[in-house]
Amino acid sequence: MKITIAKNELEFDTIAAWRIIAEILAHPQAVIGLSTGRTTINMHRIVGEIYRQHPFYLSGITLFGVDEVTNVPREYSGACYTMLKTQIVDALGIKEAQFLMPPTVSNDFEKECRRYEAELKTRGGVDLQVLGLGTNGHLGFNQPGTPFESTTWISAMDEVLEARIRKETNTPPERELGGFTLGLKNIMHSRKIILAAKGVQKAEIVRKMLSGPVTTAVPASILQLHPDCEFLLDVDAAKYIDN
Ligand code: GLP
Numbered sequence: 001m002k003i004t005i006a007k008n009e010l011e012f013d014t015i016a017a018w019r020i021i022a023e024i025l026a027h028p029q030a031v032i033g034l035s036t037g038r039t040t041i042n043m044h045r046i047v048g049e050i051y052r053q054h055p056f057y058l059s060g061i062t063l064f065g066v067d068e069v070t071n072v073p074r075e076y077s078g079a080c081y082t083m084l085k086t087q088i089v090d091a092l093g094i095k096e097a098q099f100l101m102p103p104t105v106s107n108d109f110e111k112e113c114r115r116y117e118a119e120l121k122t123r124g125g126v127d128l129q130v131l132g133l134g135t136n137g138h139l140g141f142n143q144p145g146t147p148f149e150s151t152t153w154i155s156a157m158d159e160v161l162e163a164r165i166r167k168e169t170n171t172p173p174e175r176e177l178g179g180f181t182l183g184l185k186n187i188m189h190s191r192k193i194i195l196a197a198k199g200v201q202k203a204e205i206v207r208k209m210l211s212g213p214v215t216t217a218v219p220a221s222i223l224q225l226h227p228d229c230e231f232l233l234d235v236d237a238a239k240y241i242d243n
Helices: 009-026 038-053 080-089 109-122 159-169 184-188 200-211 219-225
Strands: 002-006 031-034 062-065 067-070 128-131 153-156 178-181 192-197 229-234
Touching: 002 009, 009 031, 009 038, 009 128, 009 192, 009 229, 038 080, 038 192, 062 080, 067 080, 109 153, 109 178, 184 219, 192 200, 192 219, 200 219, 200 229
Parallel strands: 002 229, 031 062, 031 128, 128 192, 192 229
Antiparallel strands: 067 178, 153 178
16 A cells, blocks of 8 residues: 655645646646635645646546535635635636536536436546545445445535535525435546545544455545555554554
8 A cells, every 4th residue: 555644734735736736747638626615725726836837738637526415506715616726726717618527506417427427438548546435434425324426416514514414505494415426436436546644633543444344334444455556645544553
């Protein structure tokens, strides 16, 4: 297993940003999956800053989101579309055709799931998938209990997150919120993965992910079996791992 431990948060964010840029430089047609959340905000910002100072070729790349909230407007600040657009996509001047996101609204999500997968396949499959880690071990919106064989689907929303989103968007209870997410099987098909986790609140789940059994109770534990996954941690998140 490839484990990288950054000595502080800035080093963590900078390493992650350079990993994304390295992928773009190595593969001009790269298909790169991004994740939202507190872990990835700064790495996204740094990619944009480096690009502004030292522009590189990126008209052939595709950026996409691993997941999205359903049944909220995509302009909502908590929608993954808006987060990625404001954190990295606009800073890189990426055109809409190069930025794939699941729809937030649809009357046939099953069809949209298959369409999303097909679009990624058409572009050659995923070269690099950057993932955050839930404190319960979730990947994307694949919560504990999700089968390892899962493909793109709409998962039930985590209760705490759902309450927050409902409040912020005034979404009435009759409108169901969900998590459109690549499944664990799709994630495992990425050629390369970077699992990024920082902060002491992730330390326990990082330990389980790396040294516990591979179990659906900890979705991220499946990454132990990926041939090219880098676990990028800061010292706090790495606190309990056995050396
Ligand atoms: C949300 C996203 C995940 C992400 C996770 C990590 O649940 N749907 O894709 O990995 O947040 O969040 P944070 O980085 O804020 O801990």
